[in-house]
Amino acid sequence: MSEIAIHQANGAAPVVSARGAKVNLAAPLARFSFRGPEAACVKAGPAFRTGLPTTPLSSSHTQTRAALWLGPDEWLLLAADGSAGQIFGVIEAALGDTPHALVDVSERNTALIVSGPRAAWLLNSQLFLDLDDTVFHVGMATRTLFAKAEIVLWRTGKDQFVIECWRSFLPYVAGLLAEVARELEVA
Structure with a gap:
């Protein structure tokens, strides 16, 4: 369980599920x-x-x-x-x-919760930050790019991150995560 619990999954099935990582749509905020x-x-x-x-x-x-x-x-x-x-x-x-x-910006933004022991690996497919928990520790947040989408990345637990992004970028970000998750399954 995350040390920071403001984002909760909406109860639906994961958007992406792979060995060691899953991505859930966050509840509205x-x-x-x-x-x-x-x-x-x-x-x-x-x-x-x-x-x-x-x-x-x-x-x-x-x-x-x-x-x-x-x-x-x-x-x-x-x-x-x-x-x-x-x-x-x-x-x-x-x-x-x-x-x-x-x-x-409640209607403009939405969020994905990326969790599991391979969450950082999944994110680093399109995000070029050092996500080791000794460098990017729990509670840290930054505005960055996920491939070509502007996001805010927030580490909410040792193996949990929140991607805040514009609602219109959500299919793009989720699609990239799903594509990389397929690689994770065969890795």
Whole structure:
């Protein structure tokens, strides 16, 4: 089981299943792109009910919410509880006149959960990062490319990763993972 449980599989059969790795579609979440200076970060964290990390490649989370650092003034906010509209309103009220940008991307984004002892191997077929758990440890997140699709990769467990991507890229990313999984079966 993952150390970070905000993403849960939706209960359907895996999108991809191979010896040592599987890929599941994640359950829906409220998702926000948040940008702002330090003054906005300080106010948005408590309003979102989890602090916004300020260290590169890091994340912060509770059981139902997570904030992923994407840049010096940019975060991806994920919530498994509450409606996107309600959460948006709470953050906006807390920020008041503080300069910021908060965009609901719940309908734009979706996620895949890649898990199993060969999950890193499966991902490294199209992703050129060192995913050894001593280098890219649990809790780390980064924006990167999976082949030609922009994704956010978040390690949520020793053998579990979440790929956040645009909904329109999902068939492409899942198709590549399925193709590589066939290789894993014969390896």
